[in-house]
Amino acid sequence: MRLAMILALAFPALAGAQTIVPELDQTGRPGEIARMVFEKSSRQFASADANGDGRLSAEEVATVSPFKANSFARFDKDADGFLSWQEFVGHDRWAAP
Numbered sequence: 001m002r003l004a005m006i007l008a009l010a011f012p013a014l015a016g017a018q019t020i021v022p023e024l025d026q027t028g029r030p031g032e033i034a035r036m037v038f039e040k041s042s043r044q045f046a047s048a049d050a051n052g053d054g055r056l057s058a059e060e061v062a063t064v065s066p067f068k069a070n071s072f073a074r075f076d077k078d079a080d081g082f083l084s085w086q087e088f089v090g091h092d093r094w095a096a097p
């Protein structure tokens with residue numbers, strides 16, 4: 001139950017998916033959450049990349065994540081003025097979709 005509340009707070013989009021969270025409680029499949037976040041991030045990145053150059057400018061990021069746009073410098077680890085896929089998701093464990 002506690003995990004379900006944390007997940008609901010961390011992933012508001014999942015809060016309505018009542019059938020998924022209890023199932024996670026029982027079977028403990030964090031991979032399923034990771035897959036959903038990966039797919040959501042993939043969609044966000046693709047739709048934000050208006051010019052299709054495979055990286056996001058601050059303006060492009062703002063179209064999908066005002067939060068990341070406001071904290072752009074923190075996400076832009078190499079300070080090149082663009083977010084790569086890895087910078088966008090905040091780690092390098094997922095190959096670019």
Ligand SMILES: [Ca+2]
Pocket residue numbers: 048049050051052053054055056057060
């Ligand atoms: Ca771009």
Ligand SMILES: [Ca+2]
Pocket residue numbers: 076077078079080081082083084087
């Ligand atoms: Ca960068």
